[in-house]
Amino acid sequence: MFGGASNLAADVDKAFIFIFGVSFILIIGITAFMIWTVVKFNRKKGIPAQQFTHNNTAEIIWTVIPTIIVLVMFWYGWKGFKTMRTVPDDAMEVTVISYMWSWDFDYGDGKISKELVLPINKPVKLNLVSQDVNHSFFIPAFRVKEDVVPGYDNWLWFEATEKGTFDIFCAEYCGLLHSGMLATARVVEDAEYTQWLASVESVKDKPSPEGEAIAKANSCLGCHSLDGSKLVGPSFKGLYGSKKIVIEDGKEVEIEVDDTYLKTSITDPNAQVVKGFNKGLMQSYSGVISDEDIDKIVDYLRTVN
Numbered sequence: 692m693f694g695g696a697s698n699l700a701a702d703v704d705k706a707f708i709f710i711f712g713v714s715f716i717l718i719i720g721i722t723a724f725m726i727w728t729v730v731k732f733n734r735k736k737g738i739p740a741q742q743f744t745h746n747n748t749a750e751i752i753w754t755v756i757p758t759i760i761v762l763v764m765f766w767y768g769w770k771g772f773k774t775m776r777t778v779p780d781d782a783m784e785v786t787v788i789s790y791m792w793s794w795d796f797d798y799g800d801g802k803i804s805k806e807l808v809l810p811i812n813k814p815v816k817l818n819l820v821s822q823d824v825n826h827s828f829f830i831p832a833f834r835v836k837e838d839v840v841p842g843y844d845n846w847l848w849f850e851a852t853e854k855g856t857f858d859i860f861c862a863e864y865c866g867l868l869h870s871g872m873l874a875t876a877r878v879v880e881d882a883e884y885t886q887w888l889a890s891v892e893s894v895k896d897k898p899s900p901e902g903e904a905i906a907k908a909n910s911c912l913g914c915h916s917l918d919g920s921k922l923v924g925p926s927f928k929g930l931y932g933s934k935k936i937v938i939e940d941g942k943e944v945e946i947e948v949d950d951t952y953l954k955t956s957i958t959d960p961n962a963q964v965v966k967g968f969n970k971g972l973m974q975s976y977s978g979v980i981s982d983e984d985i986d987k988i989v990d991y992l993r994t995v996n
């Protein structure tokens with residue numbers, strides 16, 4: 692009705708418009724009636740107030756009508772909800788992996804994408820997994836929103852009915868960069884989808900260095916990008932061996948990023964913060980990641996160009 696792009700949109704919009712419409716009429720009606728009674732029954736001083744016990748007709752009316760309205764609201768809500776919780780048997784499955792502050796879409800077989808690509812008019816079930824805290828997976832255009840809770844197998848399904856690119860948001864405050872936890876859903880023709888999926892490189896094919904796995908397991912990549920983009924911390928891309936201005940004890944110092952600097956940054960991240968980044972946003976990983984694993988991360992960073 693308002694440009695919903697999934698099979699669930701019409702029911703959600705119907706429920707929304709009905710509830711909104713009823714609320715709108717009621718607020719106008721009640722306010723008007725209130726003003727009318729204030730004017731109509733206005734009495735000057737000195738006249739004793741009248742006492743009322745009850746009025747059967749009024750009481751029946753204000754009980755029966757709202758009950759019917761609420762039941763109709765329930766009906767619209769229930770109808771849409773039932774569809775949302777009944778997954779068709781032929782639905783394809785994608786696992787959504789969420790972490791502070793990004794989304795990964797796992798198509799199985801080691802194929803992991805940063806973009807959610809879907810074939811049009813095909814039911815898809817998204818399995819929602821969180822690696823850290825509570826998130827909420829939200830695609831407004833498809834009218835789907837579901838909590839992503841660590842340790843709980845939540846899911847949602849829908850069928851995209853329109854081609855195009857749609858925004859994905861996190862709708863549960865999950866920390867500093869919550870508002871930047873964005874992704875896109877791209878709906879394409881079936882053939883284009885098949886072609887795209889074939890082009891996604893499988894992580895199984897490239898032996899991933901141990902350090903990368905350790906960095907991922909500790910959510911390093913949530914704050915440090917691999918493509919040069921600026922997140923909470925400096926990008927890992929080309930970091931090793933580069934020269935940086937850092938703030939040490941309030942003074943600017945130029946350093947070269949080497950093993951020592953990287954190790955210090957992991958165990959004592961606020962000692963030398965790269966200029967332009969905020970102090971205090973990274974916790975110390977001293978005792979969290981073993982010295983051996985820190986060495987492996989540094990080995991890995993040497994290879995990120």
Ligand SMILES: [Cu+2]
Pocket residue numbers: 792825826827861862863864865869872
């Ligand atoms: Cu989030």
